[in-house]
Amino acid sequence: EVQLVESGGGLEQPGRSLRLSCTTSGFTFGDYVMSWVRQAPGKGLEWVGFIRTKVYDGTTEYAASVKGRFTISRDDSKSIAYLQMNSLKTEDTAVYYCTRASFSSSWRSDYWGQGTLVTVSS
Amino acid sequence: DIQMTQSPSSLSASVGDRVTITCRASQGINNYLAWYQQKPGKVPKLLIYASSILQSGVPSRFSGSGSGTDFTLTISSLQPEDVATYYCQKHNTAPWTFGQGTKVEIK
Numbered sequence: 001e002v003q004l005v006e007s008g009g010g011l012e013q014p015g016r017s018l019r020l021s022c023t024t025s026g027f028t029f030g031d032y033v034m035s036w037v038r039q040a041p042g043k044g045l046e047w048v049g050f051i052r053t054k055v056y057d058g059t060t061e062y063a064a065s066v067k068g069r070f071t072i073s074r075d076d077s078k079s080i081a082y083l084q085m086n087s088l089k090t091e092d093t094a095v096y097y098c099t100r101a102s103f104s105s106s107w108r109s110d111y112w113g114q115g116t117l118v119t120v121s122s
Numbered sequence: 123d124i125q126m127t128q129s130p131s132s133l134s135a136s137v138g139d140r141v142t143i144t145c146r147a148s149q150g151i152n153n154y155l156a157w158y159q160q161k162p163g164k165v166p167k168l169l170i171y172a173s174s175i176l177q178s179g180v181p182s183r184f185s186g187s188g189s190g191t192d193f194t195l196t197i198s199s200l201q202p203e204d205v206a207t208y209y210c211q212k213h214n215t216a217p218w219t220f221g222q223g224t225k226v227e228i229k
Contacts, residue, residue: 035218037166044223045158045166045209050216061216064123097165106172107213108156112165 002026002111004098009116012088020083022098029079033101036083038094088120124149126212128221134229141197143224145210150190154214157186157195161206
């Protein structure tokens, strides 16, 4: 059974940092692109970014709203994806989901974690 | 960047009604479009990918169509369990932008 479990959320002050983890099981982690999606309270879904597989050098893409502040990484030996969030802003307050991205005919996020809440407030 | 615009932003329909949600891309994205359903308080769930391919386990009353810039999600016969917000997302190139969502309610 495919499982994705986010952790690391919590309350943090503006300007500080936080690292989220996405611990996975049930599939060959190294074969998949992993992405992060967030949802501010009462708002819609916002794509944050993704990390490609090692075959594609583990390169990353980010939304403009987080580029330069957030970094996605992966540890294929542990089947974990990370979201390092620096210089946090109050507008980063959201539930953060990690997703597995699959490709056949097209990309899609076929599995989602349950999400972890990040609150940025002084 | 390509923008994704959904319409309507919300709708109310009766059980058994045919419901159509549209998603428009500001530039062509071939068929690299997925639809997700998010029920209140729940995690989003993949419904359709590649514009029209139904994800395994999704009821056949859901269907998708379109290519290029205009896409449609159709629920052929609305059921009470379909109350949710529906999102389209482009997957051709980064950024993988979402539409703003369409909230579906029962009349």
